[in-house]
Amino acid sequence: MTKFVIWLIANALAVGAAVWLFDGISLAGADTDTDKIVSLVIVGAIFGAITGFVRPVVNLLALPLIVLTLGLMLFVTNGLMLLLTSKVADTFGLHFHVDGFWTAVFGAIVISIAGVIVNAILPETS
Template sequence: MRAFLIRSALSGLALWIATLIVPGVEFDFGDLTSWWNKLGVVLLVAVVFGLVNGIIKPIIQILAIPLYIVTLGLIHIIINALMLKLTAWLTDNVFHVGLEVDDIFWSAIFGAIVISIVGWLAALMMKDRVENL
């Protein structure tokens, strides 16, 4: 459970960095003004993003095996962008706060690339610590 919370916090950090770098990817805090409430929304989005990547993404990847072969794995970027867009749709429609992604082509793809790179770097730094918890 502790490892899941640490990974969710790292996903939240990756999402936050993506909102700073990528135009068209941003958080919708609604009418929340408190810093703690905004942090809660970021963590909520990170948990939803983790659940989407843990439940739906493996199914999509299995169905897309022929596309992985044909595109030499580049379809993985598109699948990550679709998972980001799905997270934005879920958080907006269920919680009415969360992540906003303007379009699937540029914003979601660049956002997915940034999240993947930041998540990879964070996992490199935390790999031994998370496994030992």
């Protein structure tokens, strides 16, 4: 249970970093800080679920392109996962929005880097 909570906090902080850094990634509709935190946690959970279940399938299908581009296609698939997260979050009324493909790609890079940093800082549980 503790590992799940740490994973959820790491994803929420990573998504929060992308929202803070890019004007094209927004979290509208959250008036108070508590609403923003709850929205970030839910969006982080959605992003984690999508990257856990959908991304492996997409990466498998894109494997020839990943090999051909020496791994650069992974940035594209990560950006697509962030766009999918935006669509899913919008259906749940969370008002998390990503404005375009390149914003999604750069946002996914920031989320990946922030996730690595947060996971390095937070304690590892078994």
